[in-house]
Amino acid sequence: METVLTGLATGFSVALDPFNLFLVLAGCFAGTLIGALPGLGPINGVAILLPIAYGLGFSPESALILLAGIYYGAEYGGRISSILLNVPGDAGAVMTTLDGNPMARAGEAGRALSLSAVASFVGGTFAVILLSLFAPVLAAFAVTFSPADYVALMVFAFASLASLVGKSTVKTLLGATIGLMLATIGIDANTGVPRYTFGIPDFLAGIDFLIVVVGLFGMAELLTLVEHQVSGKLNSLPVDKSFVRLADLAKCKWAIARASVIGFFIGVLPGTGASVASAVAYGTEKRISDTEKTFGTGDPRGLVAPEAANNAAAGGAMVPMLTLGIPGSGTTAILLGALLMFNIQPGPTLFSQRPEVAWGLVASMYIGNVALLVINLPLVGLFARMLTIPQHYLTPLIAILAFIGIYTIVGNPHDLFLITLLGIFGWFLRKLDFSLAPVILGFVLGSLFENNLRRALSISGGDWGYLIADYKSVTLYVLAALIVIAPIWLARRARLMEGDNPLDQG
Amino acid sequence: MSFARLGAALCVAASFAAPAFAQSEINKPECVAPANPGGGFDLTCRIAQTGLTPHVSEPIQVTFLPGGIGAVAYNQFNTTRTDDGSAIVAFSTGSLLNIVTGKYGEFTEKDVRWVGTAGADFGAVVVRADSKYQDLKQLMDDFSADPASVVVGAGGSVGSQDWMKGALLLREAGASPTDMRYVAFDGGGDAIAALLGGSIEVYTGDVGEMVPHIEAGQMRILAVMSPERLDAPFADIPTAIEEGYNVEWTILRGFYMGGDVSDEDYQKWVDAFKAAYATEEFAQVQKEKGLLPLNMAGDELQASIEERVQRLRDIATEAGLIN
Secondary structure, rough: OOOHHHHHHHHHHHHHHHHHHHHHHHHHHHHHHHHHHHOOOOHHHHHHHHHHHHHHHOOOOHHHHHHHHHHHHHHHHHHHHHHHOOOOOOOOOOOOOHHHHHHHHHHOHHHHHHHHHHHHHHHHHHHHHHHHHHHHHHHHHOOOOOHHHHHHHHHHHHHHHHHHHHHHHHHHHHHHHHHHHHHOOOOOOOOOOEEEEOHHHHHHOOHHHHHHHHHHHHHHHHHHHHHHHOOOOOOOOOOOOOOOOOHHHHHHHHHHHHHHHHHHHHOOOOOOOHOOOOOOEEEEEHHHHHOOOOOOOOHHHHHHHHHHHHHHHHHOOOOHHHHHOOOOHHHHHHHHHHHHHHOOOOOOHHHHHHHHHHHHHHHHHHHHHHHHHHHHHHHHHHHHHHHHHHHHHHHHHHHHHHHHHHHHHHHHHHHHHHHHHHHHHHHHHHHHOOOOOHHHHHHHHHHHHHHHHHHHHHHHHHOOOHHHHHHHHHHHHHHHHHHHHHHHHHHHHHHHHOOOHHHHOO | OOOOHOOOOHHHHHHHHHHHHOOEOOOOOEEEEEEOOOOHHHHHHHHHHHHHHHEEEOOOOEEEOOOOOHHHHHHHHHHHOOOOOOOEEEHHHHHHHHHHHOOOOOOOHHHHHEEEEEEEEEEEEEEOOOOOOOOHHHHHHHHHHHHHOEEEEEEEOOOOOOHHHHHHHHHOOOOOOOEEEEEEEOOOOHHHHHHHOOOOEEEEEEEEEHHHHHOOOOOOEEEOOOOOOOOOOOOOOOEEEOOOOOOOOOOEEEEOOOEEEEEHHHHHHHHHHHHHEEEEEEHHHHHHOOOOOHHHHHHHHHHHHHHHHHHHHHHHHHOOOOO
């Protein structure tokens, strides 16, 4: 405890240095904008600014503080275009569209934006507190997560997401299968064989998650907007001045708390990040509290769950990075690279050897979270007014931003073709009444599931018993079973309480 | 002739002569990292950027061209930018292996011009601090007795550099590389996590990434796969060769240019590299970025690459990766 306090004291003295404080604020603000732009997410934000921070000759702690500000700023900002435009701003914000956008369409954009800002703040702050208190213990636990445990975690994720099944079970399963198939493209890690690359070198490393999100969600949404506009079905939305109310917070407090815990722990695990965290948090929340079937139609709890979770996960991903030198997400992998570039060896000795860097970063995360809330709440009205921009200006603008965003990351025209093709594909899927969320989740969870299952079986030499050889995987399987059974059982009991005999309905 | 004119002539002569021993005139020099920022190729380019800057006329820009594990860049420099005399592209032994196994398409090592190196890293056989393996011999004995009894893991796929290191160990132990129980992780970080968590027993990593972990004492390096002993902090660790196993894995990091670059442009870069190698500063930059000196430029590198690729081709054929 004492080392934590002295560490934090060191950290705050670094982070409160006027220049570093300015960088936290600048990073958070830039991050919010980067996150809000479809196509640019935390990974690209950090990747684009890393060479700049290096080129400007910042001290390592200043550079890291700036980059980390962009990282969690982007996790905040990702929700904005999810809510307003139904276009996820980044990978962790896909689930935010499900309830966030219906709220905006119902004229409550301001309420959705402010409520999710609060949820992000709680999730982010919760993560930093746990990070500063228990980082070494958590990291030691996280590395004991074996491939078999990841398989169990993915089963749990699939189970929690079974609640996403929409109108048609067949279409949901087909959608998930399409996602799984997209995930198999690229060099297969376990055998080194290229799969479905058709001799095109651009496909060797697979399709980036962001390309799928921007293409399937973003481009498809834009095509739908254009279609509605042509057919004159587009309704303009009223300017809305709604804002988060205390009653909302009271209703959502447990959803936020649960999602923060789920998000943080999934973020701490080296193999999973914000996108898995927000998906599991949403699925679990829907399973637990969607008794009136309001999720997906603009339920505030369905909005806060993924938002609290993705911010908590961003903080959680810092744990293995800072204590073990192991990245917990794609973005922290780049932050690790940044440390190396500044001649700092990341790893277990970072806190003792370079306390100003490690603790300075932690302290800047406290400041950054407060700063983000302060930046975000007053801007809600401004952001919400974006919806009053006439669609014929807004749609091409978003398309241009998405194309520029994607091109900035990689500078490869291949990706532009890909988002266009995926957009057309996504538009067809929507015409056929497919929900796109299962496609994305199949894509994320599928590759994690496949790779870890094959890793587990290589470790055990083909013995399937290895999958349930550990208490962690067994616990997760039990939880997975519970999350499927519990709502059914609860519903049945509720009917019994009302005096209905369930047998009559069977 | 007046003194003024003599003076002017001397000045002109001096200005012509100066660049010959000081700086290479390169217009808008660029180092292309064929990956996202923050990775190994980025670091390689930073070495060129910092280390070569005093020896070229303009600061070197680092740009990124990710895609297909470096294949996109290799194809671009073999199709559209074949004569770009301003740009060098980072490569590593992993890129050479990809050329050998055909992952870079139809283009071979003969289609580009190899310019200079940034330095080298070496393979390392790593176990957890409380592992039953105290030295390489115990591990090799287990490999000989029953190759499938040891779980090996690393950050690369089957057929990658990391897998090759394990395959070479098994071959030396008299076993077939295909009998190795190899687990492919998504990057070195995940593999180290799996080693610390006990999912895998042996990690075939690199020396450079082990610097921070050595001091923490959570892992032990059984042997390094370098030709000779390394300096501190690795001075106490034996090489595999010392232990009686003829296994060596050098990760060469360097740069290539398009195949149609003029001899003149190529020579400018080679001169810049050679000038940098002679300085103490370059050695310092190498060290800071976690690399060990292995300095070759121009014809020397060209010859070395051809030899290395041939060796990789032999190993890959033997391991059944190519026919």
